[in-house]
Amino acid sequence: MSTWDAIVIGAGYIGCSISYYLSRAGLRVLLLDQGGIGVGASSANYGNIQVQDAELEYSLPMVLAGKACFNTLSEELESDLELRTLGCLLIAEKESHIAALKDRAVKLRAAGVEAAWLNRDELHKVEPNLAVEQTFGALFNPDEMQLNPFKLMWAFVYQAQKQGCVVQTNSPVRGFILENGRLLGVQTDQGQQYAAVTILATGAWSKQLGKQLGIHIPVSHVHGQAAVIGFVGPILRNYLSSAAFFEEAHSDEGHARLSATLAIAPTAHGNLLLGEASEVVDHFSQESSPEGIRAISQVALRYLPALGSANILRSWGAPAAFTADGRPYLGPVDDLEGLFLAVAFKSTVVITPLIGRVITQLIMEGQTELDIRPYLLSRTAPPPR
Amino acid sequence: MKRIAIVGAGPAGLQAAIAAAQNGVEVTLIDGNTQPGGQYYRQPPANFRPQAPSKHQEKAAALIARLDHDRINYLSQTRVLSISADGRKMWLHRGHDLWEFEATAVILATGAYDRPAAFPGWTLPGVMSVGAAQTAIKGQRVLPGKKILLAGTGPLLLAAGANLVWGGAEVAFVLEASNFTDHITSKNWSALWGQWPRLREGANYLLALRKAGAVYRTGWSVIKALGTAEEGVTGAVIAPLDGQWQPLIEKAEKVECDTICIGYGFIPETALGRLAGAAHGYQNELGGWVPQRDPFLQTSVSGLYAVGDGAGIGGAVLSELEGRLAGTAASLAQDGEHKPEFKRKLKPQIKGLEKERKFQKLYSQLFTPQPGMHSWAQEDTVICRCENVNRAAIESAVVLGAQTINEVKGLTRAGMGSCQGRLCSHLVAGQIARLTGKLHADCGLSSIRPPINPLALADVTGRGPTIEEGGES
Numbered sequence: 001m002s003t004w005d006a007i008v009i010g011a012g013y014i015g016c017s018i019s020y021y022l023s024r025a026g027l028r029v030l031l032l033d034q035g036g037i038g039v040g041a042s043s044a045n046y047g048n049i050q051v052q053d054a055e056l057e058y059s060l061p062m063v064l065a066g067k068a069c070f071n072t073l074s075e076e077l078e079s080d081l082e083l084r085t086l087g088c089l090l091i092a093e094k095e096s097h098i099a100a101l102k103d104r105a106v107k108l109r110a111a112g113v114e115a116a117w118l119n120r121d122e123l124h125k126v127e128p129n130l131a132v133e134q135t136f137g138a139l140f141n142p143d144e145m146q147l148n149p150f151k152l153m154w155a156f157v158y159q160a161q162k163q164g165c166v167v168q169t170n171s172p173v174r175g176f177i178l179e180n181g182r183l184l185g186v187q188t189d190q191g192q193q194y195a196a197v198t199i200l201a202t203g204a205w206s207k208q209l210g211k212q213l214g215i216h217i218p219v220s221h222v223h224g225q226a227a228v229i230g231f232v233g234p235i236l237r238n239y240l241s242s243a244a245f246f247e248e249a250h251s252d253e254g255h256a257r258l259s260a261t262l263a264i265a266p267t268a269h270g271n272l273l274l275g276e277a278s279e280v281v282d283h284f285s286q287e288s289s290p291e292g293i294r295a296i297s298q299v300a301l302r303y304l305p306a307l308g309s310a311n312i313l314r315s316w317g318a319p320a321a322f323t324a325d326g327r328p329y330l331g332p333v334d335d336l337e338g339l340f341l342a343v344a345f346k347s348t349v350v351i352t353p354l355i356g357r358v359i360t361q362l363i364m365e366g367q368t369e370l371d372i373r374p375y376l377l378s379r380t381a382p383p384p385r
Numbered sequence: 386m387k388r389i390a391i392v393g394a395g396p397a398g399l400q401a402a403i404a405a406a407q408n409g410v411e412v413t414l415i416d417g418n419t420q421p422g423g424q425y426y427r428q429p430p431a432n433f434r435p436q437a438p439s440k441h442q443e444k445a446a447a448l449i450a451r452l453d454h455d456r457i458n459y460l461s462q463t464r465v466l467s468i469s470a471d472g473r474k475m476w477l478h479r480g481h482d483l484w485e486f487e488a489t490a491v492i493l494a495t496g497a498y499d500r501p502a503a504f505p506g507w508t509l510p511g512v513m514s515v516g517a518a519q520t521a522i523k524g525q526r527v528l529p530g531k532k533i534l535l536a537g538t539g540p541l542l543l544a545a546g547a548n549l550v551w552g553g554a555e556v557a558f559v560l561e562a563s564n565f566t567d568h569i570t571s572k573n574w575s576a577l578w579g580q581w582p583r584l585r586e587g588a589n590y591l592l593a594l595r596k597a598g599a600v601y602r603t604g605w606s607v608i609k610a611l612g613t614a615e616e617g618v619t620g621a622v623i624a625p626l627d628g629q630w631q632p633l634i635e636k637a638e639k640v641e642c643d644t645i646c647i648g649y650g651f652i653p654e655t656a657l658g659r660l661a662g663a664a665h666g667y668q669n670e671l672g673g674w675v676p677q678r679d680p681f682l683q684t685s686v687s688g689l690y691a692v693g694d695g696a697g698i699g700g701a702v703l704s705e706l707e708g709r710l711a712g713t714a715a716s717l718a719q720d721g722e723h724k725p726e727f728k729r730k731l732k733p734q735i736k737g738l739e740k741e742r743k744f745q746k747l748y749s750q751l752f753t754p755q756p757g758m759h760s761w762a763q764e765d766t767v768i769c770r771c772e773n774v775n776r777a778a779i780e781s782a783v784v785l786g787a788q789t790i791n792e793v794k795g796l797t798r799a800g801m802g803s804c805q806g807r808l809c810s811h812l813v814a815g816q817i818a819r820l821t822g823k824l825h826a827d828c829g830l831s832s833i834r835p836p837i838n839p840l841a842l843a844d845v846t847g848r849g850p851t852i853e854e855g856g857e858s
Contacts, residue, residue, distance in 0.1 A: 037792075038795075043795070150796055151796065154785065154786075154795070154796060158785055161786075230803060269772070269798065274842075287469070287470070288834075288835055289485075290483045290484060290485050290845070293483065293836075293845055294483065294845050294846070297842045297845050297846075300842060301842060301843065308842055308843035309841055309842075310841065311840060311841055311842070312836060312839065312840045312841075312842060313801075313805070314805065314834040314836075315834060315835055316834050
């Protein structure tokens with residue numbers, strides 16, 4: 001039996017960040033993961049710090065506050081995160097996307113994001129290798145970023161450990177210790193671990209853990225597949241993303257069958273990340289499939305036909321969490337004292353440091369720089385009995 | 386209908402296919418090369434073949450001829466790029482086709498590849514593996530160079546050296562890193578008893594090399610390749626090694642050559658077994674990480690068998706014995722179970738393996754790479770050549786706290802390139818071990834993702850052959 005100030009479950013982006021900020025505030029923190037550091041959806045991620053694809057009403061403020069944190073993060077963590085500027089092109093794949101993107105541009109600029117509409121000719125100048133005839137133009141924000149996901153998570157964990165945080169990997173939660181509507185700790189293979197607060201940073205796995213806690217956390221997930229191709233050099237300058245996804249947000253119906261969406265990012269090392277094939281599933285897997293590869297390859301070759309001879313080096317799958325209203329669950333939970341949620345974020349990288357700070361403020365001071373009311377679990381109705 | 390898929394048409398895979406077909410099951414033999422035989426029985430193209438084939442070539446031809454069987458469907462130039470966690474469903478790739486193929490049992494006979502050493506200059510043009518030189522000679526009748534230095538450990542050095550001499554090259558040096566005669570003791574010499582054909586073969590190679598003027602030294606290795614990226618190799622620095630393979634620098638010599646062939650034993654090719662989730666263990670004497678197997682050569686995944694060098698380095702003779710045993714056992718198994726009567730039937734075969742394994746154990750004792758080889762790399766020496774990661778970068782990752790191959794990979798990109806760590810995993814583990822004092826076995830395995838070999842983006846349009854053409858069942 002051990003006693004901690006806080007237990008963080010899940011060593012992905014969010015859990016690593018929370019562990020760092022909590023331990024920096026002087027708390028004795030235990031970080032648990034069923035696998036290793038960033039082995040779930042976090043390592044399957046491109047490391048993009050995205051802004052202009054954020055949901056405008058509730059997510060954009062969070063995203064902008066999150067992005068600001070990166071100005072000083074490398075220095076603070078004393079680590080080269082391989083942070084670099086990488087513009088984003090939201091590609092209009094249908095004529096109907098034009099109006100939606102132009103409307104989005106107006107709202108983004110009002111929030112201070114210099115997103116610009118590019119017609120095909122302008123798009124060609126920005127991306128000479130892109131088959132612009134396959135597009136209806138694009139919304140361009142040159143001021144987005146990319147980093148190395150592993151470097152970010154490891155830097156958080158390294159610094160957290162220096163601040164006294166204890167990390168236990170390959171350590172699944174076997175059960176929760178509950179008493180009179182209070183969460184007292186967790187059961188692991190190392191024994192009972194008690195803490196004043198426990199934070200779930202468990203992404204797609206949150207629903208399952210919620211069941212063990214006796215609460216309903218309505219997080220679903222798609223099984224996403226992506227691939228990386230070998231060194232191709234500067235064939236692409238910006239991150240290409242489909243404009244389709246925010247008008248056709250993840251829904252159980254929309255992704256019931258495997259389909260691929262445009263999501264291609266160059267890396268700092270001259271590779272390209274290709275995605276994303278996805279389908280709604282109820283199992284957890286890291287597998288990719290020939291059909292997934294085929295779908296990804298078709299999308300990539302449609303927009304970048306010169307890639308035909310480029311080699312796929314690896315492919316992977318990962319569960320990506322989502323919620324019905326597209327908002328994460330962040331903050332305390334009614335009727336279960338001692339539990340905090342930080343799960344189901346979209347564009348996770350950009351808000352990673354912010355969420356660590358916000359959770360720490362919540363626990364230490366009870367109030368935060370971010371209005372968390374739109375993200376509370378209590379916004380969703382309890383499930384029908 | 387029971388269908389057994391066999392991956393690899395080398396000595397082990399060929400024997401497995403023939404045995405399974407004889408036992409009445411449908412066999413699909415899958416191999417990436419244009420011709421069956423693997424590395425050991427590698428055949429030159431038909432129009433290259435000599436008019437008077439050697440005994441070895443005759444033996445190969447006779448074995449390959451037995452593939453002509455009603456129940457054997459041989460898929461050449463077809464790569465297996467992934468396997469599912471139950472070990473039954475595979476991704477097959479040929480030409481522009483990528484498709485899923487399901488079998489009732491799978492026998493992995495995937496062979497092995499040369500273990501490299503990292504030393505200054507090892508990435509210069511003109512430095513290659515001994516296996517690559519063998520492929521050039523056996524498969525295409527091409528000499529890799531004119532004045533050749535071979536360095537490494539194990540009898541293959543002598544075989545490759547003799548082949549080069551017979552092909553017309555000047556072999557300047559053959560450097561055997563192990564002082565292997567020192568390791569023959571009163572305890573293990575009896576394993577040599579009865580191995581006369583092998584000893585004779587080795588003596589013939591050595592004689593051919595001596596006659597041709599090659600210098601053969603034991604306890605020596607190459608520790609630096611000289612030359613430039615433009616000119617390629619122009620020479621080498623060679624040095625005697627101590628028992629741990631630390632070079633004795635003060636006795637180093639500079640020699641001239643235009644080609645350096647290196648091979649420090651073999652590493653089993655285990656990518657598919659690992660993807661299927663079969664349990665693997667680290668066994669130095671078998672070449673490193675190998676699948677755990679039952680007496681019938683079945684892995685921890687029911688219905689998934691592993692045979693030959695891909696399951697532990699043992700050479701061609703042992704591979705053929707293992708192939709026959711697994712081919713028979715997989716055919717007789719019912720729902721993944723081996724019934725007692727089959728066990729009795731297979732007992733002689735299992736016994737046959739034991740003598741061969743005893744010799745194999747001695748062989749590995751004589752030619753086991755020692756940790757000192759990881760001191761040959763200097764700070765700026767490349768360790769992962771796919772991603773150009775040097776020793777200093779790996780050291781930084783270890784200082785940050787990385788303790789395993791995968792953690793170093795995440796931080797440095799070592800192992801993220803085309804070979805998915807096949808070449809560098811052992812070198813990275815060597816560096817982690819050198820810096821932390823950990824054992825290789827505790828440095829973990831590099832995670833592997835499909836496709837296990839690079840796959841061109843344009844080559845996935847087709848969904849594979851139809852059932853009539855021998856495709857998906």
